[in-house]
Structure formats: structure tokens, C-alpha cells
Amino acid sequence: MEATICFIGAGNMAQSLIGGLISSGYDKNKIIATDPNQEQRDLVTQKFAIQCLADNDQAIGQSSIVVLAVKPQILQQVCAEIENIVNQQNPLLLSVAAGIRSADIARWLGGDKAIVRTMPNTPSLIQSGATGMFANDSVSLEQKSQAEHIMRAAGLTIWVDEEPQLDAVTALSGSGPAYYFLFMEAMEKAGAELGLDAKTAHLLTLQTALGAAKMALESHQDCQTLRRNVTSPNGTTEKAIQSFQSNNLESIVKTAMQAAQSRAKELADELGG
Template sequence: MQANICFIGAGNMSRSLIGGLIQSGYSANQIWVADTSPQALESIKQNFSIQGFNDNLTAIDSADIIVLAVKPQQLKSVCLSIADKLRQTKPLIISVAAGIKTDSIQDWLGGSLAIVRTMPNTPALIQAGATGLFANAQVNTKQKDDAENILRAAGLTIWVDDEAKLDIVTALSGSGPAYFFLFMEAMQSAAEKLGLDAKTAELLTMQTAFGAAKMALESDDNCQELRRKVTSPNGTTERAIQSFEQSQLNLTIEKAMQAAHQRAQQLAQELGE
């Protein structure tokens, strides 16, 4: 039996998750959404033929699962507004709001509730995401399965056993797409300076990135071994790799991820107040 799911917030992440759920066979009759924006609400209702509400309390009335898909800065006020109701109904709470810890959500809701905190990334918007999940002590096995099934509608899901590790997930997969976009941007720019036109450089860059990622996902070899296989002795790839190593690319990436990790920890503290 499928659970009743209510999404609070009709933004892009809700659209992606709802679209993925319905595409995988979930009944649209058991999914509804709440949002204060009439335009956003009407759009998502029409796209997926689901129920929509402009009042959170009405929307959550019969929900088994509530997905908090609002901006981090809005989460506290949303939680406070529905806290009394949730203490009565005790649904599973899934948060996709970046950076806010389960303890903060629990404090705002004022009850011993089952909460799953998630860290999706932007490719989740096209069902190609990577999402880290953490469950607090109140979440049971079935609720973990339910949460995983919902987030899997947007791509890969990985559970962590320590909430602090979600800050590492943020630095890796959460911020990671931007790292690759930057690297692709640099490759395209270099190719143009060497003489390719912009469109050709762009297409070759994107297809190369896509192919490399697909190959890494589908191969039994790890990334180190795949790199070794494509790096012929005294060839063009080896020369480029040597240049990267001389520029201490690995150290640069490590420092960047440490900076992202540190900022994730700071934001969790700031947003949770």
C-alpha cells in the first residue's frame, strides 16, 4: 500500500521528485503539494494532475510522509506553523533543505518525530542526482525504505550513519557539479585558444565529460585504473597529466573541498539557530 505524500513547496526539487515518482508508477492521487504561490501551485497541479493547497495545515492533514522542500531560510517558520499538527499525526518528515540539522528541525517541531535529512544535488532536477540521506533515531526500517524510494526518484541515494558526514556529502556531490562545470569551462576555453570554434569546443567538452562519467559508472575498474589505461607512455595524455601533477591539481581540489566542508558546517550552525 502506497503512503500519502505531501510536498511543502512547489519548487524545482518537488517537481523533480514528483515527476520521478509518477514516472515510476506512484499514484498521483496519493501525492499532493502545498505552496503559497498561486502560479507555482497551479503549474505543478496541471503538470502532474495532483492535488494542490495554499494552506500547509490543510495539506498535511492526511499525509503519512511530509517532504519539506522549501528554502533553508523558510524552514523554521514552516516547521513552527505545522508543529502542533505534526505532534498529533506523527508522519515521517523528509527535509531537502540544505544545511539544517535534524536536531534543529526536531526543536522547531517540538516532538519526538521521525526525520530524514537529505542532501540532493542539482542534477536531481533531471533525475540524475546523487543524494545523501541521514535518519534520526525515531525513523524505523519501513520509513527508511519510503524515504529512499522517494529520493531515488531523482537518482542515486546513499545513506550515512553519522549526520556530520552530510557536510562531506555537501562538499563532494552537493557542490560537486559546479566543480565539473568549472573544469569543463576551462577545457572549452583552452580548446578555443588553441583554434577550435566555440560550438565545437563546447560540444566536444560536454560529450567527453558525459562519456567519461558513463564509462566510470559502468566499468568494473576504478577511476585510477581507467586513467592508467587511457594514458599511453610518452603520449599526449601523459604529458597533460604530468602538467596537472606539476600544478598540484590534487592538492588544489583537496583544499577546495575542505573549504566547502568548512562552510557547510558553518551554514548548519547559522541556519539552525
């Protein structure tokens, strides 16, 4: 029997997960959402034909899984509001609030709780995401499976063994889409400066990015081998790659990701205070 899932917060991420679950065949009657905004509740009810309530306690009281899908800055306040019903119901808690450690969520809720912390990225909004996941010691194997099923509605899921590894996930896949957007932005601009019109440069950039990612996903070869396969000796690609390497692209990427990881740790300290 499918568990009843309650989404606290009915914003974009919650809607993406709800839509993915329903598309995979999950029973709509087993999905509840809450939101303080009447317009948002009406939108979600019309879009998915599920219950969307104003009362968090009422929704949690019907559920064995609670997805905390509110902004990180208000999660502590929300936890204070739902602490009593959570302690009565003892649900699995699944957090999609970036940067909030599981120990802080447990503390805000008054003690030991089964918590899965996740780090999704923005392509999750179109069911093409990559999500890092960590389960604390109170989460059972069945609950891990339930949490994974929910997050797979938004794309790929990867478990990490230690919660600090989620800071590295943040630096790689959490922030990663912006790195690719920046690189694509630079390619578009360079293409236009080389003589292409802006629309052509834009379309060629996006299709090339899509094609490269699809090849990497579907190939048994690693990215280094795929790169070498399209880099003919003394050809055009080799000249471009040599230019990247002479400007220390690998070091630039490593330094940037270290900065993102460091900031992820700082934010967790700030938000968990």
C-alpha cells in the same frame, strides 16, 4: 498500500521528485503538494494532475510522509506554522532543505520526530542526482525504505551513518557539479585558444565529460585504472596529466573540498540558531 506523500513547497526540487515518482508508477492520488503562490499551484496541478493546496495543515492532515521542500532560510518559520498538525499526525519528515540539521528541525517542531535529512544536488532536477541521506533514531526501517524510494526518484541515493558526514557529502556531490562545470568551462576556453571554434569546443567538452562519466559508471575498474588505461607512455595524455600533477591538482581539489565542508558546518550553525 502506498503512503500519501505531502510536499511542503512546490518548487523545482519538489517537482523533480513528484515527476520521478509518477514516472515510476506512484499513484498520483497519493501525492499532495502545497505552495503559497497561486500561479505555482496552478502550474503543478496542470503539470502533474495532483492536488496542490495553499493550506499546509490540510495537506499534512492527509499524509503519513511530509517532504519539507522549502528554502532553508524559511524552514524554521514553516515548522512553527505546521508544529500542531505535525504533532497530531506524527508523519515521517523528509527534509531536502540544505544545511538544516535534523535536531534543529525536531526542536522547531516541539520535540522528538522521525526525520530523514537529505543532501541532493542540482542534477536531481533532471533525475540524475546523487543524494546523501541520514535517518535519526526515531526513523523505522520501513520509513527509511519509504524515504529512499522517494529520493531515488531523483537519482542515486547513499545513506550515511553519522549526520556530520552529510557535510562531506555536501563538499563532494552537493557542490560537485559546480566543480565539473568549472573544469568544463576551462576546457572549452582552452580548446578555443588552441584553434577550435567555440561551438566545437563546447560540444567536444560536454560529450567527453558525459562519455568519461558513463565509462566510469559502467566499468568494474576504478577511476585511477581507467585513467592509466588511456595514458600511453610518453603520449599526449601523459604530458597533460604530468602538467596537472606538477601543479598539484590533487591538493587543489582536496583543499577546495575541505573549504566547502567547513562552510557547510558554518551554515548549519547559522541556519539552526
